[in-house]
Amino acid sequence: MSSLNKDTFLRSLLFYFPTLILFLSVLNEIDLNYLNIEYFSFNFVYILIFYWTLKNANYLGYGSIFISGLINDVVIGTPIGISSFCFLLICAVTAYLRNITITPHFINDWISLLFTILLVNSIQALALDLIFSFEVNYMKYFINTGFTFIFYPLFLFIFDSLERKIKIKKND
Amino acid sequence: MASSRDDFVIAIRSAFLKKSYQQKFSLLTLIFLSLIIIVLGSFNLKAIQLFKVGINEVVYRSSFIVSVPENYIKKLNLQFTEHMELFDNYKKNEILLNDLKKKKLSNDFLELENKKLRELINESIQSKDIYAKVLVDRDSPYLKSIILNKGSKDKVKLGMAIVDDIYLVGKVIEVNYTNSRVLLLSDLNSKIPVLLEPKDVHAVVSGTGKNYGVIEYTKDEYDQEADESETIVYTSGYGGLFKPGLPIGKIIKDKNSKKNIVNFFSDFRQLDYVKIVSYVVESKY
Numbered sequence: 001m002s003s004l005n006k007d008t009f010l011r012s013l014l015f016y017f018p019t020l021i022l023f024l025s026v027l028n029e030i031d032l033n034y035l036n037i038e039y040f041s042f043n044f045v046y047i048l049i050f051y052w053t054l055k056n057a058n059y060l061g062y063g064s065i066f067i068s069g070l071i072n073d074v075v076i077g078t079p080i081g082i083s084s085f086c087f088l089l090i091c092a093v094t095a096y097l098r099n100i101t102i103t104p105h106f107i108n109d110w111i112s113l114l115f116t117i118l119l120v121n122s123i124q125a126l127a128l129d130l131i132f133s134f135e136v137n138y139m140k141y142f143i144n145t146g147f148t149f150i151f152y153p154l155f156l157f158i159f160d161s162l163e164r165k166i167k168i169k170k171n172d
Numbered sequence: 173m174a175s176s177r178d179d180f181v182i183a184i185r186s187a188f189l190k191k192s193y194q195q196k197f198s199l200l201t202l203i204f205l206s207l208i209i210i211v212l213g214s215f216n217l218k219a220i221q222l223f224k225v226g227i228n229e230v231v232y233r234s235s236f237i238v239s240v241p242e243n244y245i246k247k248l249n250l251q252f253t254e255h256m257e258l259f260d261n262y263k264k265n266e267i268l269l270n271d272l273k274k275k276k277l278s279n280d281f282l283e284l285e286n287k288k289l290r291e292l293i294n295e296s297i298q299s300k301d302i303y304a305k306v307l308v309d310r311d312s313p314y315l316k317s318i319i320l321n322k323g324s325k326d327k328v329k330l331g332m333a334i335v336d337d338i339y340l341v342g343k344v345i346e347v348n349y350t351n352s353r354v355l356l357l358s359d360l361n362s363k364i365p366v367l368l369e370p371k372d373v374h375a376v377v378s379g380t381g382k383n384y385g386v387i388e389y390t391k392d393e394y395d396q397e398a399d400e401s402e403t404i405v406y407t408s409g410y411g412g413l414f415k416p417g418l419p420i421g422k423i424i425k426d427k428n429s430k431k432n433i434v435n436f437f438s439d440f441r442q443l444d445y446v447k448i449v450s451y452v453v454e455s456k457y
Contacts, residue, residue, distance in 0.1 A: 027231070027238040028310075066202045070209070074231040075308065077315030077353070080224065081209035088203045095187035095199060100179075132214075134314050135360045135381070 014166045018052040018059045026072040041140065042147035043117070045072070047155045049087055050113050054094040054104075055163060062091055079132050086120045093119075106156065114149045121145050225348045232319045232351050236307040250442070299415055299451035301335075302326055306443045307351060316359035316379065318342075318443060323350045328448055333407075333414045335447045339437040340364070340407055340418040344448065352448075356440050357420065358383055365410035366420060368403050377405060377420060377434055383441075385421065385434035405434055415451040 013020075025045055045068075052059040069084025076083075093116045101108070121141050128134040188200040197205075212220050254261075304320040322328050324347050332344045334354045342362065346353035355362055362379035368387070377385045387405075403423040409416025421436040 027235045076312035081206045084206040099183040
């Protein structure tokens with residue numbers, strides 16, 4: 001009986017793992033998006049949202065993504081709603097990709113990620129610069145986009161193995 | 173042709189409007205909701221301000237709790253480094269202590285003299301300190317700030333100076349009920365009126381978004397003068413916001429840009445506890 005309970009708990013934990021990681025990364029003081037290292041940063045949250053919503057929207061609910069965006073804005077000090085909007089734009093692209101793709105292919109997903117983050121970062125940088133008069137370093141955005149794109153296969157490998165585990169537990 | 177356009181429209185419609193069995197809201201609803209929040213956020217309405225304060229209260233506390241393990245590791249790492257450098261530091265501190273002992277003697281005399289002179293003109297500075305713990309010090313590319321665990325219930329007000337030991341680190345820019353946000357001196361939007369000593373030159377220290385500041389609004393000849401001797405930057409007290417004489421940093425020459433920069437005395441990445449300082453200059457005339 002106790003092993004059954006433990007198994008159910010583990011299964012739920014694994015299923016909600018992407019949501020947990022999303023909230024931890026927006027709440028935590030370590031911001032991979034801003035590591036204070038010259039010419040190096042990448043957006044882990046973008047990779048996380050892109051991967052899990054592309055796989056299956058049930059892993060990461062749109063509501064959780066919306067709330068995590070609000071939290072992110074409060075913690076980093078940007079106008080409330082900006083991050084939510086950007087995160088949801090990624091979801092919109094992944095939902096569209098899911099609908100038009102019959103057989104997913106890694107290269108297609110990878111190239112789509114590049115276009116998605118270029119679009120999202122452009123919208124964010126322009127909104128912050130032109131509407132909210134924030135001092136925006138466009139070079140940093142460019143570098144950030146590049147590294148986010150480069151690091152995607154690494155996280156894809158990690159998340160793929162995690163997803164396999166979730167599926168196995170779900171089918172048990 | 174028409175069928176491929178139809179497919180595109182169906183895919184878009186499905187992406188934005190379709191809800192799976194676990195989703196409570198469609199993507200389009202949430203995108204509109206975020207746009208409404210962005211637009212409403214730019215208005216200074218009372219209800220929105222209260223909503224923001226509520227969110228801030230919850231998020232800052234949660235962020236502090238979530239960051240506990242990471243801060244513990246950071247602290248351990250720092251302790252280990254300090255331990256390894258113990259002997260070198262001891263030797264350096266010994267030399268520094270001897271220097272400071274000599275300086276303290278002349279400093280005591282100056283303090284007494286200053287007190288007497290203030291009494292002579294019937295002026296006194298009353299300052300009140302509130303001790304606060306740094307809840308969150310997450311770096312952001314847009315804002316160099318820290319969150320403190322004291323807010324309006326502890327009588328924290330906008331514009332109050334924040335001091336680490338005796339060194340100025342920033343000012344309060346947002347006050348919630350139990351916490352507040354401090355804009356650090358290193359932020360791009362930070363501008364503090366200062367006095368450069370011993371040259372007695374008034375200037376403004378601006379943040380750069382990095383871990384140093386720059387001097388602005390001084391005469392052209394200042395740059396050459398600064399090369400010759402050690403210059404310390406203090407608050408001038410102009411504008412009545414900060415207590416005059418709070419040390420900020422030392423002017424040094426940047427090796428890369430060959431320009432004079434302000435090296436802050438306080439390390440903003442290692443702030444644990446700070447003082448929120450308010451002061452009043454009382455004149456009996």
